[in-house]
Amino acid sequence: MPVNPLRRKLAAGRTVIGPLLQEIPSSPEVAEFLVAAGFDYVIVDGEHGGASTEACRDLVRAAEAMGGCALARVPNADPARILAYLDQGVQGIVLSHCRGAAEAEALVRAVKYPPRGIRGAASGSRAARYGYSGPVREHVLTSNAETMCFGLIEDPEAVPQIKEMLAIDGFDGCFLGAGDMALSLGLEYFGTPTTHPSVQALIDQVRDETLAAGKLVMAPAGSGEAARAAIAQGAQFVVVQFGQFFRAACNAYLREARATAPA
Numbered sequence: 001m002p003v004n005p006l007r008r009k010l011a012a013g014r015t016v017i018g019p020l021l022q023e024i025p026s027s028p029e030v031a032e033f034l035v036a037a038g039f040d041y042v043i044v045d046g047e048h049g050g051a052s053t054e055a056c057r058d059l060v061r062a063a064e065a066m067g068g069c070a071l072a073r074v075p076n077a078d079p080a081r082i083l084a085y086l087d088q089g090v091q092g093i094v095l096s097h098c099r100g101a102a103e104a105e106a107l108v109r110a111v112k113y114p115p116r117g118i119r120g121a122a123s124g125s126r127a128a129r130y131g132y133s134g135p136v137r138e139h140v141l142t143s144n145a146e147t148m149c150f151g152l153i154e155d156p157e158a159v160p161q162i163k164e165m166l167a168i169d170g171f172d173g174c175f176l177g178a179g180d181m182a183l184s185l186g187l188e189y190f191g192t193p194t195t196h197p198s199v200q201a202l203i204d205q206v207r208d209e210t211l212a213a214g215k216l217v218m219a220p221a222g223s224g225e226a227a228r229a230a231i232a233q234g235a236q237f238v239v240v241q242f243g244q245f246f247r248a249a250c251n252a253y254l255r256e257a258r259a260t261a262p263a
Helices: 005-011 028-037 053-065 079-086 101-111 136-146 156-166 178-185 197-212 224-232 242-259
Strands: 016-021 041-045 069-074 092-095 148-153 173-176 216-220 237-241
Touching (some): 016 028, 028 053, 053 069, 079 092, 079 101, 101 148, 148 156, 156 173, 197 216, 224 237, 237 242
Parallel strands (some): 041 069, 148 173
């Protein structure tokens, strides 16, 4: 696999920004368009979007063609599902509902080749450039060093285990998930404009402990203003849900167009 461009940008002090392709999960043209527009990466959605292995391959190819890359979100740490995405060339995995250190460890083991993990070898995979990427050992070492592992922290029971997760070798950081966190606590529903103070306190704790451990914070932001706020609070990864981004653009266009249209 090639070196991970996100790691290079982060090392240079840049914040990386990318959309989660949930509502339109299988369109390579959308991925191409977004990277051409200037986003650094896309997230293939294997959870709510249910993107197949074949769709993942096309999305990775499209993102790479425009100079970006792709990560993938998975619903659980099933090694077979994670392997299928990795072999298409994704540069990282985001584990939904990462509730504790055991799940974080399972994620890392599924992503990494032995001796750190259990990822099965496929020297002729797309990720290995169909066997033309060089010696197999070099591919293994590069993949283990470059591929990223994130836990989506969206359950209250995960918060007390954050420090244990962050101590796991190969676990790169946390994706802040206020929506499901609030939903599970019965305090609000996701998508509302404000976050309940009790939920915000949990999210702030996850963010602060992640940064204190020297690891990466992935934060959702539905607008440029929200992205600036997340970056000011230390987030190195910003994620915009594609549907939220696209709905805002559609609503703004139609509101302006119809404001002057004849009745």
